[in-house]
Amino acid sequence: MHISELDTPAVVVDLDILDKNLSEMAAYCAQHGLSLRPHTKTHKIPEIARMQIRAGARGITVAKLGEAEIMAREGLDDIFVAYPIVGSGKLDRLVDLARRGRLTVSTDSAEVALGISDAARGAGVTIRLLAEMDAGLRRCGVQTPDDLVALAQYMNRLPSIEFLGFMFFPGQVRLPPAEQAPVLGRIDARLQEAQEKLYRSGIQVRVVSGGSTPTAYQSHLMKTVTEIRPGTYVYNDMNTVTIGATELSRCAVTVHVTVVSVAVKGRAVIDGGSKTFSSDLLRGGEGRGFGLSVERPGVILESMSEEHGHLNVEACPGELKVGDRLRFIPNHVCTTVNMHDEVWGVRSEEIVERWPVAGRGRVR
Numbered sequence: 001m002h003i004s005e006l007d008t009p010a011v012v013v014d015l016d017i018l019d020k021n022l023s024e025m026a027a028y029c030a031q032h033g034l035s036l037r038p039h040t041k042t043h044k045i046p047e048i049a050r051m052q053i054r055a056g057a058r059g060i061t062v063a064k065l066g067e068a069e070i071m072a073r074e075g076l077d078d079i080f081v082a083y084p085i086v087g088s089g090k091l092d093r094l095v096d097l098a099r100r101g102r103l104t105v106s107t108d109s110a111e112v113a114l115g116i117s118d119a120a121r122g123a124g125v126t127i128r129l130l131a132e133m134d135a136g137l138r139r140c141g142v143q144t145p146d147d148l149v150a151l152a153q154y155m156n157r158l159p160s161i162e163f164l165g166f167m168f169f170p171g172q173v174r175l176p177p178a179e180q181a182p183v184l185g186r187i188d189a190r191l192q193e194a195q196e197k198l199y200r201s202g203i204q205v206r207v208v209s210g211g212s213t214p215t216a217y218q219s220h221l222m223k224t225v226t227e228i229r230p231g232t233y234v235y236n237d238m239n240t241v242t243i244g245a246t247e248l249s250r251c252a253v254t255v256h257v258t259v260v261s262v263a264v265k266g267r268a269v270i271d272g273g274s275k276t277f278s279s280d281l282l283r284g285g286e287g288r289g290f291g292l293s294v295e296r297p298g299v300i301l302e303s304m305s306e307e308h309g310h311l312n313v314e315a316c317p318g319e320l321k322v323g324d325r326l327r328f329i330p331n332h333v334c335t336t337v338n339m340h341d342e343v344w345g346v347r348s349e350e351i352v353e354r355w356p357v358a359g360r361g362r363v364r
């Protein structure tokens with residue numbers, strides 16, 4: 001089927017760009033001796049996870065147990081749940097996952113670590129743990145190298161736990177890559193301090209897991225880091241472009257929409273609103289709107305109601321007519337894709353894949 005026959009709104013993945021994004025990241029990691037454990041929250045599609053593994057990834061990362069369950073059901077192994085697991089229902093599901101394959105979890109607290117240890121011991125399984133350090137995002141993670149050492153020592157003593165090392169998420173680092181060295185160096189120094197203290201107490205840190213898409217290609221500057229977990233890099237989006245971490249030509253996802261009304265002067269309406277695009281605003285930069293119109297950058301997706309995207313077309317009056325099709329690169333691709341049942345894979349304008357977004361909405 002030709003791309004123009006696809007009913008809209010639809011999320012379309014350019015498979016040639018996807019291939020390039022996957023292979024370039026894998027090559028970077030191979031060159032620098034880093035393990036790649038991509039965060040699959042961006043695509044939530046087992047087939048893309050398998051492509052990442054085939055391209056050289058060691059395993060995958062997920063945020064939620066529901067996402068891990070989908071991936072495990074589809075045969076993916078060596079899953080890192082980068083989220084603290086709290087509550088007996090979740091602990092039961094966690095040990096079920098651990099029975100099926102290699103499983104790692106991160107946490108910043110003794111309480112969560114103890115809960116996982118108790119559940120794992122009860123089920124006769126071993127779960128790997130990483131201690132999380134806050135690298136400046138102020139979301140999760142212990143605050144000082146000494147706290148990291150104390151947590152690691154505690155984890156190392158717990159039954160049915162294999163202490164692996166540290167993790168951090170530098171999500172606040174949104175500088176252009178060429179300017180990131182000082183902040184990454186400071187994070188690295190804190191990790192190194194904790195690592196050395198642990199080593200002196202007889203505990204080895206085998207894994208230091210870091211990495212976001214904006215910082216991914218600077219990871220080699222952090223000598224402690226052994227693995228990275230970029231997620232957005234598979235598709236990229238306007239946030240990634242605005243930071244300077246990628247180019248428009250490396251954005252694999254476009255949302256295809258149709259103009260359904262031009263009745264109001266200076267405006268046009270497309271068939272996708274806030275249930276099609278995520279309402280994330282562009283982080284930083286001068287850009288307005290909820291995505292970039294590929295064909296007509298002067299057209300601004302200015303506001304959205306649920307089913308209507310409100311375009312400001314003052315820069316190109318009279319150009320759009322009912323039935324015109326437009327493509328938008330979303331500001332934040334992860335939250336956009338999560339709203340869609342499927343994505344369509346395209347090569348040379350032909351639809352060649354239809355992938356259900358199997359992990360969408362798995363918030364528990």
Ligand SMILES: Cc1ncc(COP(=O)(O)O)c(C=O)c1O
Binds near residue numbers: 082211213214
């Ligand atoms: C813990 C963790 N690791 C890795 C990532 C991937 O980062 P990015 O979306 O910049 O690729 C995220 C994203 O939210 C995350 O929360």
